[in-house]
Amino acid sequence: MIMKNIxxxxxxxxxxxxxxxxxxxxxxxxxxxxxxxxxxIEGFEKNPKLVHDFYNHLRPQMLSSMPNKAHLAIADFQKRYSDGEVNLITQNVDLLHEKAGSREVFHMHGRIDECVCQHCQKVIKTLSDVSFDMPCPYCRALKLKPNIVFFGQMPMFMDEIEKMLRTCHIFIAVGTSGVVYPAAGFVMTAKYYGAETYLFNLEKAENNFYFDHQVLGKASETLPDFLENI
Ligand SMILES: [Zn+2]
Structure with missing residues (x-):
């Protein structure tokens, strides 16, 4: 059996x-x-109330949305694939992968159901509204921020992701334009270390030089068949 990490x-x-x-x-x-x-970060420092209002508005939308066939196909694939690791990294802050049944999801840009105390760095789960004058339950500081990676902040799990990129055999990007770094550079790293690279997206990627295969169309229509046949 040849091991293939995905x-x-x-x-x-x-x-x-x-x-x-x-x-x-x-x-x-x-x-x-x-x-x-x-x-x-600048926007948050200038007007934390506006930022909290925005995520309070977004949170119920995200929490009530439902996974589609692409999310479900990935979750199903993770459960059944046994020839190597399947690592799932998302740039999305919604929880649709979890709702579809995926277990270990690396949210590199954070999660809509969390905030973080900028004083003690503890992460707090939250399914309801957060306001800038709510004290941190751990240290009582008035420093809660949505646990979302803002422009000007480093994405999360970068060391783990780098390791996974070096050891993967098949790299699959789904619904991501390939414009925003550092995620846009992932395909380059994976390819450099020998992976076969695929893109499933509505349009061609800007950095398409690094993709061996580009499958254009809705991922909910194109991805399930592909994963079925890996
Ligand atoms: Zn705190």
């Missing part, structure tokens, strides 16, 4: 098919908010 990276495109909007296709506006106001 690395799956998912982005906004996979959740778009579950009705969640991405901020890239809205001309810099996300639900009528300016991206730099609600997704940057």
């Amino acid at each position: 690395f799956i990276l998912t982005g906004a495109g996979i959740s778009a098919q579950s009705g969640l909007k991405t901020f890239r296709d809205t001309n810099g506006l996300w639900e009528n908010f300016k991206v730099e106001d609600v997704a940057s």
Whole structure:
């Protein structure tokens, strides 16, 4: 038996098919908010109330959305594949992979159901609204921030991800444009270390030089068959 490790990276495109909007296709506006106001450290320092209002508005939408066939196919694949590791890394802050039944999901850009205390660094689960004048349950500081990686912050799990990229045999990017770094560089690293690389996306990737195969179309239609045949 030849061992083959699989690395799956998912982005906004996979959740778009579950009705969640991405901020890239809205001309810099996300639900009528300016991206730099609600997704940057500078914006948060300037107006934490606005940032919390924004995520309080987004949270119920994300929590009530349902996974589509692409999320379900990935979860099913993880359960049945036994010829190596399947690592699932997502740029999405929604929980659609978990809802589909995926267990270990690396949320490199954070999660909508968490906030983090900027004083003691503890992560707090939250399914309801958060406000800037709520004290941290651990240290009582008024420093809660959505546990979302903002522009100007380092994505999470980068050391683990680097290791997975070096040891994967098949790299699959789903619904991610290949424009935003560092995720856009993942395919390059995987390819450098010898992986065969696939893209499942509506349109061609900007960095398509590194993809061996590009399958254009809705991932909910193209991905299930592919994973069925690995
Ligand atoms: Zn704290």
